[in-house]
Amino acid sequence: MDDEQLRAQLTLPRFPRSAAYDPRWLIRNVMGPNPLWLLEELTARMPLRPGMRVLDLGCGKAVTSIFLAREFGVTVWAADLWVAPTENLARIREAGCADRVFPLLAEARELPFAHGYFDAVISIDAYHYFGTDDFYVGYLADFIRPGGLLGIAVPGLRAEIDRVPEHLRPYWQWEFASLHSVGWWRRHWELTGKVGVLDAWEQDDGWRYWRHWCRVCAQAGEDETVREASRHEARMLDADEGRTFTFALLVAKKPEVGGT
Template sequence: MQWMQRAEYPLSSKYDPEWVLANDMGPHPLWLLEDLARDLDLRPGMRVLDLGSGKGVTSVFLAKEYGAQVWAADLWIDPTDAAANFTGLDITALKAEAHALPFAREFFDAIVCIDAYEYFGTADNYLAYLTSFLRPGGQLGVATPALRREIRELGHIPEHIKKLVGWEAIAWHTADWWRFHWEITELVEVTSARLQETGWQDWLTWSRAVSEHRGTTDDSLAMLEQDQGEYLTFALLTARKPGGS
């Protein structure tokens, strides 16, 4: 799997592709996190919430590459199963719903969410809830599926996207939409909001790898091949809570 050794993602290239594939739950989580982290300031000893952590691949990356203390929170994966990946690392696995997080206010230095925020984060009042768990000066980082144009602007959901995800695509917003959605609240200072230039190609490459690994066609493959990068990518978003030093 030489194609996994990507010059753009030197940290991700250190991880066994078979391990990442075995823990697959969507687009390559480490490529997304490594790109997102370029816009964050992650340091050893930080308390980091990995929200929607899945099987914990991103949590392992945060602990190993940045020396973070990580809380890996997911609704669907049994914490015991996820914890099997965490041996020797400062990671706490727990089951948690995104609207009922069991943490003290201002507990975290950073909150990271990779390929999950679209399921719960578009509500107007969610940012206020989530940032209540960030200390003043704390950071928020999100990587979420995006379209290059808003569905409202298009007037419809492109058929090849609708065929796979239906109405859920209305949560796949542009980076500009997210910037406004966050900035207007004055709850955070948006430090970066960009579309991932290689997002579609990375997603397609990974979908093909998953298909080969499983010996079946990945659900997203037809959608991505049909799209040809016209609409699909990822939005990478970072912000800082006002205050702090």
């Protein structure tokens, strides 16, 4: 696929901001479903203002952190466990954002910040790795100022399941047990009272966007490992036809005072 074809494939009317980013750069830094499409959808319902202090939790290769700084003028702490901050700094500098995006190594369960430090925490395709623990949202809320925001976008399920659907058996990975429905996430957060859910939704046609991204990466991925993993994921989504997998997006607000 040449550059022009690739750009055409990744220019979708639904995600105009994402379309402005270099497709080769995006694919070179792929770690899962297109993080900019998820972030663009999330932030359309999350009021971010210039100057806000935002934690990008599980930022991976900091693609989302760069997008947040550029699109919204926020200051971003780009925190990740698997990707080294030195590697992310090179990408952040190259994108001209080093004055507004600060990379660091962080374990989500041992965050090195003061309580009340952030105006918002955002997590794209990462929160399910640590956030299914009943106690986690209460722990994380401590780092958000009163009235601050929490927004996540994660791969999820249309509805909770008790067993692996037959059609997904050839593709199932044990880690999929961390995927949940929007309703599950909403209940999980609301019962704590630590945050109030403002909005919770499934991405319309989310599985089709996911599959489209996989198909593009299957052709344009930089190495055969990426191309084969993408082909495999596209086949899984084909077999599922939107019956099981989706994306769950939630925006919540920490109470202005208290939060029991």
